[in-house]
Each structure stands twice: as C-alpha cells, then as structure tokens.
Amino acid sequence: MGKCYQGACHCGRIRFEVVADIDHVRVCDCSICRKRGALIFRVPEKDVRILTPLSELTLYEWGTFTGKDYFCPTCGILPFRRPSAPTPTERARGLAPFHGWAINARCLEDFDIELTPQVKIQGSKL
Numbered sequence: 001m002g003k004c005y006q007g008a009c010h011c012g013r014i015r016f017e018v019v020a021d022i023d024h025v026r027v028c029d030c031s032i033c034r035k036r037g038a039l040i041f042r043v044p045e046k047d048v049r050i051l052t053p054l055s056e057l058t059l060y061e062w063g064t065f066t067g068k069d070y071f072c073p074t075c076g077i078l079p080f081r082r083p084s085a086p087t088p089t090e091r092a093r094g095l096a097p098f099h100g101w102a103i104n105a106r107c108l109e110d111f112d113i114e115l116t117p118q119v120k121i122q123g124s125k126l
Contacts (some may be wrong), residue, residue, distance in 0.1 A: 030123030
C-alpha cells in the first residue's frame, strides 16, 4: 500500500488524490514535455481519485490523438494526463498499453522532487 498524496493545480481549482509508492519520476524529451516541464509518475486507474469533474478541465490532444492532457482552465497547469497508446511500431517492439493516469509529481503536496530519482524517456525518438 502506497502513501496517499493530495494534488492540485497552482490555483487549487483542480484537485486529486493518488495512492502510490513513488520511486522515480519520468522526464520526457519530446517536444511538448520539454516545454511543459512536468515530472510524471504513472499510476494505475484504481489508485487515482479525481476530485474535480473532468468536464471542468481543458483537454488537449496531439500527435496520435490517443493521449489526453488535462489542464486547469484558470492557471494552465497540467496536474495529470492519460498516456498515449503505443504506436504500431512500439507494439511490435513489445510495448503494452498503459491503462491509468500519468500524474504530474510537481502538483503533489508533501512530495520532495529533489529526493526522487529521474528516469529519462526519449519521447523524441518514438
């Protein structure tokens, strides 16, 4: 059983809870992640509780249009997203789809990013 974290965007309009043992965060080098600066940790669906209706967030889809990036319409922060589905090439290499949420660890209360290992993801190469 992981620790229960409270999460929110900058202005607090978007709130969520996540239960996780966060042993790393992902740093992706794709065009959007480089500019966004989010530090991501993937969490199974059952361990995330979104307290703000998704209809109150702004949705952005790009690339393959299978990933869903949710933003606060007030402050613009991305607290969480649905990861993109693997491309046919990625599936051929054995990458399985992930059915859960990718949490922006920068939005978690009482979480020390400085003490957490970073795993570099080469999204620019996919």
